[in-house]
Amino acid sequence: MKWSWIPDHAGDLVTITLLHLRMTGTAVFFGLLVALPLGLLAYRVPRLKSVVLGVSSLLFTIPSVALFTLLLPLTGLTPTTVVVGLTVYTLVVLVRNTVEGLESVPPKVAEAARAMGYDRVRTLVTVELPLALPVIMAGLRIATVMTISLVSVGLVIGQGALGQLFVDGFQRDFGVPIIAGIVITLLLALVADALLVGVQRVLTPWHRTGR
């Protein structure tokens, strides 16, 4: 094993790690942007709930190669293709957790908000969403970790970020890039998850206090 490969390629490793992060962040961000209104719709219109949840689960079963192929005419062999695909995949967790989070709000609390003179929008923004936050954040953590590991499948169109290290390793029958890729991915997942836990603690101060 030539471990010196790692310091020799430190600059490249930093560059693709940042790319990996950027692709993950973009996919999760847009995933949340789509999932929140969809989840809200499913929560408010019970008839649509099974449809919305069904479709978001169904999308997840599309193989990534097929999904990327479908997107190729639109976005080409670019990171965008991968990001769009990953965004679609995050919905399976994000939509479901948004619905479940909103459903976890005690009915008495929503009733009290209305009885105090809150209108629909204010109730949603200042009562229901904050109370749904722990469940939504749990979904966000799963989606983020999942996406960090999934970015690598972009290697099928040459846009795998850290995943490209695996291609490199396999082609040259050289283990160091593969190990580096796995370790960095793992570290990214751990750090991202810890960060999100921290964000959740800041956003939900009422959960931090004991009796």
Added chain:
Amino acid sequence: MISFDAVNKRFDDGTTAVHELDLEVPEGEITVLVGSSGCGKTTTLRMVNRMLDATSGVIRIDGRDVREIAGSTLRRDIGYVIQQSGLFPHRTVADNIATVPKLLGWDKKRVRDRVEELMATVGLAADLGRRYPHQLSGGQQQRVGVARALAADPPILLMDEPFGAVDPVVRALLQDELLRLQAELRKTIVFVTHDIDEAVKLGDRIAVFRTGGHLVQFSTPAQLLTHPVDEFVADFLGAERGLKLLSLATLEDVPVRPTTTAREADESGGDEWVLVLSDQDTPLGWRSSSDRALIPAHGLSGGDSLLAGLDATVSSPTGLAVRVDAAGRYVGVSDQRAINESATRFRSEVLVP
């Protein structure tokens, strides 16, 4: 004043929750809506602040049809307290209480002063303001619920089984405090409960509902207990109707006579029961020379009910209820006969239609 004029409420599934309701809720009094579950009492309450809208008929507040007022505007002017308090778990106690004042756009200082004032009013220590609801006991949460409903000083207070989820001791305490608050604030309170004892204790007037949303009787507690309009109401009032009536009269006019008393340290002789008093003259209990053990006695003041007095005579070894003044100092005793005479007098007063 809140008035219901031929109000009906039918739900989409075809059930009738409220049927042809005519009811006038008097200003500044506690009106209790009572009945078993599914009798329409909560639906009736929720139509007042338009949490629900009547299917037909008109509800007026001070002569104005509530449907002329936008729901959220109307609700900011009407206090609302629900079971398990419905507090916002993600906001501190102070922020919960400040809910409506903030909605109404009060400035920060005014909101803060009001919260402080209300916490004192409902008997919450000021340092609880920074806590979250889950850090409080059930009774404390219910106090916060009441404070939140009172925050913008609304003339009307709707209470939906507010004390249903707390234990009997705390419930009795909260009921007493509600009465104390009401004596001061004189709100128009509509109070829903399925507990007839709670209704009798709190209500200036009681409306008894029957399944299907029918109002069967609307009268004062004394009238209700002495003149139930039919079998249904009589059954609902329960077996101890006579005793419940005694809970409405006080010991105020029951004559007091002296009895033998002793100090705790006294070595009393004789076979008689003596009432042992503390150095501050508060009654401690009954003691006889044959048996050194002290049987505890609780002093009753003029504000306590005839029912409490009767209970005291039955449970005392001497058949006497110990009477105290407002400060809890011994003034004398009352026997069962004296209490019975007052009960008879009270009954004959309320029996006169």
